[in-house]
Amino acid sequence: MTGTQAGAPGPGRASPADQPAQTLVDVLRHSARRHADEMVFGFLDPDTQLADSLTYRSLLLRATGFARLLADRGLSGRSALLVYPQGPEFIVAFFAANIAGVAAVPVRLPRRTEGTAALSRMAGDAEAAAVLVDLRQRDAVAGRFAAEPALAALPLLSEPPDSARAGADQAHWPGARVRPGDVALLQYTSGSTGDPKGVQVTQANLIANSQTLRVALGNDAETVAVSWLPMHHDMGLIGCVLQPVYVGFRNYFLSPAAVLQQPSRWLAAISRWQATASGGPNFGYELCARRPPPAGSAPLDLSAWRLAYTGAEPVLAATIERFCARYRTAGFSPQAFYPCYGLAEATLMVTGGHRRDAVRTIAVDGGQIARGRAVPCTDGPSARRLVGCGHPRPGVDLVIVDPQTGQQVSPGQVGEIWVAGPGVAAGYRNRPALNEATFGARLAGRPGVAFLRTGDLGFVADGELFVVGRLHDRIIIRGRNFHPEDIETTANVACARWEATGCAVFAAADDAVGATQGVVVAVELPRRLDEAQHREITALIRERVAAAHGVAVTDVVAVPRWRLPRTTSGKLRRSECNRRYRAGALAAPGRNSPTL
Numbered sequence: 290m291t292g293t294q295a296g297a298p299g300p301g302r303a304s305p306a307d308q309p310a311q312t313l314v315d316v317l318r319h320s321a322r323r324h325a326d327e328m329v330f331g332f333l334d335p336d337t338q339l340a341d342s343l344t345y346r347s348l349l350l351r352a353t354g355f356a357r358l359l360a361d362r363g364l365s366g367r368s369a370l371l372v373y374p375q376g377p378e379f380i381v382a383f384f385a386a387n388i389a390g391v392a393a394v395p396v397r398l399p400r401r402t403e404g405t406a407a408l409s410r411m412a413g414d415a416e417a418a419a420v421l422v423d424l425r426q427r428d429a430v431a432g433r434f435a436a437e438p439a440l441a442a443l444p445l446l447s448e449p450p451d452s453a454r455a456g457a458d459q460a461h462w463p464g465a466r467v468r469p470g471d472v473a474l475l476q477y478t479s480g481s482t483g484d485p486k487g488v489q490v491t492q493a494n495l496i497a498n499s500q501t502l503r504v505a506l507g508n509d510a511e512t513v514a515v516s517w518l519p520m521h522h523d524m525g526l527i528g529c530v531l532q533p534v535y536v537g538f539r540n541y542f543l544s545p546a547a548v549l550q551q552p553s554r555w556l557a558a559i560s561r562w563q564a565t566a567s568g569g570p571n572f573g574y575e576l577c578a579r580r581p582p583p584a585g586s587a588p589l590d591l592s593a594w595r596l597a598y599t600g601a602e603p604v605l606a607a608t609i610e611r612f613c614a615r616y617r618t619a620g621f622s623p624q625a626f627y628p629c630y631g632l633a634e635a636t637l638m639v640t641g642g643h644r645r646d647a648v649r650t651i652a653v654d655g656g657q658i659a660r661g662r663a664v665p666c667t668d669g670p671s672a673r674r675l676v677g678c679g680h681p682r683p684g685v686d687l688v689i690v691d692p693q694t695g696q697q698v699s700p701g702q703v704g705e706i707w708v709a710g711p712g713v714a715a716g717y718r719n720r721p722a723l724n725e726a727t728f729g730a731r732l733a734g735r736p737g738v739a740f741l742r743t744g745d746l747g748f749v750a751d752g753e754l755f756v757v758g759r760l761h762d763r764i765i766i767r768g769r770n771f772h773p774e775d776i777e778t779t780a781n782v783a784c785a786r787w788e789a790t791g792c793a794v795f796a797a798a799d800d801a802v803g804a805t806q807g808v809v810v811a812v813e814l815p816r817r818l819d820e821a822q823h824r825e826i827t828a829l830i831r832e833r834v835a836a837a838h839g840v841a842v843t844d845v846v847a848v849p850r851w852r853l854p855r856t857t858s859g860k861l862r863r864s865e866c867n868r869r870y871r872a873g874a875l876a877a878p879g880r881n882s883p884t885l
Contacts, residue, residue, distance in 0.1 A: 311469045312492040313387045316499075316535050321349040329533055331541040332376055335551075337558040339541075343377050345534070347453060348384065354452030355385035357459050359419075362446065365465040367418035368392035368475060370411075370443070371521070372430055375544050378423045379520050380530055381448055386421070387473055387492075390465030394475040394487070395521035398430065407485070409437040414719060415475050415487055419444045469493035475718060476523050476633045487718035488633045497711035498527060498636035499535040501682045505641040506566065506596055506627070512538035513593075515564040517548040517555050517573075524569075524601050527637045548573070549851075553582035553589075556616070560589045568598030568627070570860075571608050572791065578611035579788065592620030596644060598627040602860045603756065603774050604676040606650045607782075623647065630678035630754055634727070634741055636712040639687065640754045642679035649677035649753060655838060658757055659770045661703045663748045670837035673775055677753040685710040688732060688740070689749055692760055697732060703748045705760055707732070707740040746772070762863050764796045764808060766840060771808075773863055776834055780810050783833040784826050788815050790850050795867040797843040807841035810834070811866055811875060815850045823847060848876040 310316045320329075324345040332341040343351075359365070369391050373379035379395070386393040394415045399405055412420075420440075422430045424447040434440035449455060467473075474490040502508065514533065518525030520542075533540040541562050548555045556577060559567050574597075582589065599609075613623045626648045629641035642649075654666035655673040666672045681687040686709040689698050698704040707730055716724035730740040746763075747756040758772035765771075773794040780792045792812040810830055818826065827845040834842050852875075854865040869875040 310496055310535075312467045312471075313384070313473060313495055313531065313534075314464060314467050316496070316531075317345075317349055317352070317384055317387075320534050320537060321345040324537055328539055330377065330380060330530075331539065331562075333541055333543050333558055335544070335547040335554060337543070337554060337561045341377055343380065348381065348534075350453040350456030351381045351448065352384035352388055352452075352456070353459050353462065353464070354455030354457075355381060355448045356388035356464055357455060357462060358446065358449060358452075359385060359389035359391055359421075360465060362419065362444075364418055365390040368394055368415045368472075369419040369421050369446075370408075370415070370417045371395045371421050372398050372426075373421070373423050373520070374426070375520055375542060376423070378448060381452070382421045383520075383526070383530065385448070387467065388464040390467050390471065392472045392475050394477070395526060396477065397519065397521050398426075398433065401433075405433055405437050405440060409439045411477055411485060411487070412443065413439055415477075417443060419446050421446050423447065424450070467492060469496070470715075472715065474526075476526075476714075478633050486720060486723070489715040489718055490633075490636055491715050494636045494712055494714055495527065495531060497684070498638060499531055501638050501684070501712060502528060502532050503536050505629075505638060505682050506598065507644050508532060508536045508538060508566065510537050512536065512566050513562060513564045514538065514540040515543065515555070515558045515562060515567040516540060516569075517543040517545050517558075518569055519545050523633045523637050528598075549576075551583070552576035552580050553586065556589055556591065556619075557582070557586070559591060559594055560587075560619075563590070563593040565593050566596040566598070567594065568596070568600075570601040571599055571604050572602065574599060574612045575605075575608045575790075578608065578615050579790075581615060589616070589619040591616055592622075594621060594625055596627055597621075597625040598629055598641075600629045600631060600678070604628045604678065605778070606648075606674040606676050607778075609648055609676070628676050628678050630745075630756055632743055632745070634714050634743065635685075635708050635710070636714060638682060638712070639685055639708055640679040640681050642677070642753070650674050651677070651750065651755065655775045658703060658772065658775070661698075661770075663701045663703060663750065663755070670779075670833075673778065675755045675757065677750075677755055679754065680752050681754070685712070686738065686740075687749075687754065689747065690730075690732065690740075692742075695730070695732070698748075700749055703746055703757060706743045706745045706747050706754070706756070708743060709738050709740045713741045764794075766796075766806065766808075771838065771840060773808075776808060776810070776838055776840065779833050779837045780812065780830050783830045784812055784814075787812075787818075787822075787826060789813055790815065791853060791861070793853050793861045793863050793866045795863045795870070798871065807843040808834075809844045809846065809867075809870060810842055811846040811848055811853060811870065813850050813853055814847050817849075818847050846870065846875055852876060 326344045330343040334340045420443045472489045473492045475487040477485040516529035624645045631638040652672045654664045655671045657664040689704040692705040716728045730742045776794040790813040797807045831842045854862040
């Protein structure tokens with residue numbers, strides 16, 4: 290399904306399906322013609338007041354003016370890093386790159402404690418020819434890049450102060466020749482299980498997935514959205530920047546840092562602007578459930594919130610229940626929750642349910658899941674509750690495959706999730722061997738179809754996808770497969786009264802004969818534990834994990850809130866946790882908030 294095919298138009302406006310949109314440039318120009326001076330993006334301060342905005346026309350004019358500068362600098366057909374904070378300048382730069390035929394590489398400027406070596410490697414892999422930056426941050430970025438010769442050699446380009454006027458003067462400039470198969474976006478994966486890799490997302494991929502999102506989420510002209518998701522990450526970029534322009538609705542942005550500092554700002558913005566759609570990873574909802582608005586805050590009205598999408602990391606039934614219980618009196622409806630599944634390699638969305646349906650959960654035997662079977666289990670220490678992530682969207686081909694044999698498994702059996710469809714990206718940049726293995730998987734009886742191996746494990750029950758973990762995160766102990774998510778859920782429940790913000794489980798060091806005998810549990814806590822408290826929480830976690838999973842916990846590490854390494858979307862980086870643990874640096878001083 291592409292952006293020129295199925296779907297009913299929203300009320301009062303023509304559907305994007307009515308336009309011959311084959312590229313994002315087509316989409317922006319079409320929307321600017323139709324909606325002109327209507328606001329498409331609003332930018333909120335920490336008090337959720339409107340601080341800045343973009344209309345469709347101003348976005349097109351500014352992007353066109355900036356694009357001409359990029360083309361004049363010979364960047365068409367090249368790639369460029371986009372190093373911006375959350376704000377209108379990032380959106381202008383992204384569309385400018387598309388108009389100029391430049392592959393955009395959105396990245397986050399590392400904190401000073403992190404260094405820029407990884408970003409330098411990313412720039413080299415992308416063969417970046419320039420860095421696009423906010424004019425107000427040029428000196429700061431130049432200073433940070435000075436220590437890395439590869440970064441310091443790249444020209445820093447900023448939007449001209451008169452870009453809107455220049456864009457108006459260039460009204461008839463056609464821009465670069467942009468085709469559906471061109472790479473529009475190099476989305477570097479979050480690196481939860483390995484080094485970041487550049488996913489080559491084409492114009493056609495973005496158009497197809499934009500249409501998928503529009504139909505699945507029911508977005509139309511009446512949608513009002515609020516987002517705090519980072520624009521450099523696929524969910525924030527494709528779901529919250531491109532989708533409003535594609536459909537024609539308004540989106541208000543908050544700073545990710547403002548929400549992480551005080552999660553209730555997210556809900557306050559939804560209440561103030563009567564947003565109908567908003568969402569994020571599971572941990573965002575968990576933060577709001579555990580940290581309600583400060584005393585004296587204005588009452589929340591969440592009754593307009595009809596779509597609360599959640600994805601990018603495991604969706605936990607307990608989090609959904611806690612959030613609903615906390616905000617039911619504010620008008621939040623449990624039917625608003627919309628769990629979904631996707632990944633950067635498939636542009637964004639793969640599966641999702643029917644809006645306003647109740648969230649579907651099932652309880653399965655964790656021990657049987659470890660053996661590759663989803664067996665219902667209503668009670669007991671090994672019971673694991675899973676949240677359904679909906680069904681494959683139209684045009685998406687999803688199968689569950691035994692990763693060892695490459696054979697499709699029966700319903701109810703656990704295997705690797707394989708995906709095919711128009712949203713599957715054009716592979717990783719400069720990784721031909723990996724692309725053949727990851728994007729060129731073949732299935733018996735399905736000649737001519739190349740599948741994407743997602744690396745995620747799951748099963749299908751009654752047509753709905755349930756995700757159980759990551760293939761490369763599996764822990765093998767005495768021939769049994771364990772999914773870290775199972776043990777993490779048990780450990781989180783065990784230390785709930787200590788208000789843990791998360792935990793990571795990974796294999797303990799092998800014994801003398803090379804066998805793994807147990808696991809390490811690293812727990813994030815909001816305050817330091819004294820020796821007696823640490824002994825208590827260690828004993829409780831060991832007892833609960835042994836009872837539920839038959840696994841020995843060799844060590845429990847208490848770390849400060851947000852000290853565990855996470856990806857840009859909030860996923861735990863278990864392999865990095867393990868590396869730091871073995872180096873004695875897991876709980877070392879560092880940042881105290883997620884890297885978003």
